[in-house]
Amino acid sequence: MNGIHDMGGLHGFGLVDREEDEPVFHSYWESRVFCMTQVLDTQQVWNLDEHRHEIELMNAADYLTAGYYGRWLFAMERLLDRKAILKVHEVQRRVDELNVGAATLAPADGGPRGWPLPEEQKVRWGAWRHEMSVTPRFAVGDKVRVRNIHPEGHTRVTSYARGKIGVVDRVNGEAWVFPDTRAHCRGECLQSVYGVRLCATDLWGPQAEPNTWVFIDLSEDYLELT
Template sequence: MDGMHDLGGKQGFSPINKEGKRTAFKADWEIKAGSLMGQMVGQRVFNMDEYRHAIERMAPAHYLSASYFERVFTGVASLCIEKGVITPQELEQAIGEAVPLSVPSKSGRAHQGSLPDLKIGDTVRVRNLFAPGHIRMPGYVRGKVGTIVGVSPAYPYPDAAAHGLESARQVSFDVCFLASDLWEDGSDSAEVHVGLFHAYLEKVEG
């Protein structure tokens, strides 16, 4: 899903504001929104991939104008309505005004077929994948070549888990890219590490 949330590598958003040490929450409602998200995941009303995808489905103008915890609330509220926990009318009555929600989800996908034999030290290319639903592949690494430097335990495959589909768990690989390979003539000399699920990668031979 190439949504507005996929901002990595995009220009025009000004430098990152380094505020230094600050509190995690600025208001009591932010604590409640974060707690509600944790409770819903803990009670298996929805999973983390569904939650991430709900935020991705926010209207672009709403996403860009919303704070972090506004996005948390929108994702939770949208999923609670979609799961039948609360109706839109009940939510509006509780809030006292209309609440903008995420747009409906498009289809997800389970992984099919074999996976390449990969290990630390291998050179890999990120597959040129596009998905209408949830995908945890940053757009700026699509088609790029890097080196595997780490491996995680197996986790639910997000492309399927965000849509209630069954699919085998997969490890994710810590892939190291050179910034100059990602953004030619437009970056500092640096390394960029990205966690990428097994199915997103193909081995580069030779």
């Protein structure tokens, strides 16, 4: 989908603030969100692409102000709510308890639980590559065009590369998961992934630095021969 998360090549966001001796976490709550997310990953509640897509659904202003772990928290709460594991109103009630005191609040009815998760609903978090081979459609040296697609759902092909022509520099012939389908539980659609070399001036125009190349890893279904 097209959204504020796909910021490559965009202007107007100011200089990148490089912080000396930057800590891993700037606030205690960030470390808690990180730990909770890591634990949930082991419980096979959602997969990586599903989690990424949920972040893409954030309001643009919230995305820009929530910070890295704020986006993780947004995705966690939404996915747990959708899967009936922990409802949003239960989270809000706990926030209210901390703010005004539990004694003033009526007990919350969580409703039916989707927990523990049935085996048939469990999904693998990562596992992008499978220990098996697929037959690549393209070879090193092939001139390819990045397909100009604008799906409503998740995609890993960045907008600035769509429609641009490059050359296959590397073939990853193993079986790789296709993020666009796995994010929506439509199967893993195993395929090759290619390292594609694109000229910077083709991507950014004449203002780009000359004789500069950009290398992008792209799934097979993102490409077509020219």
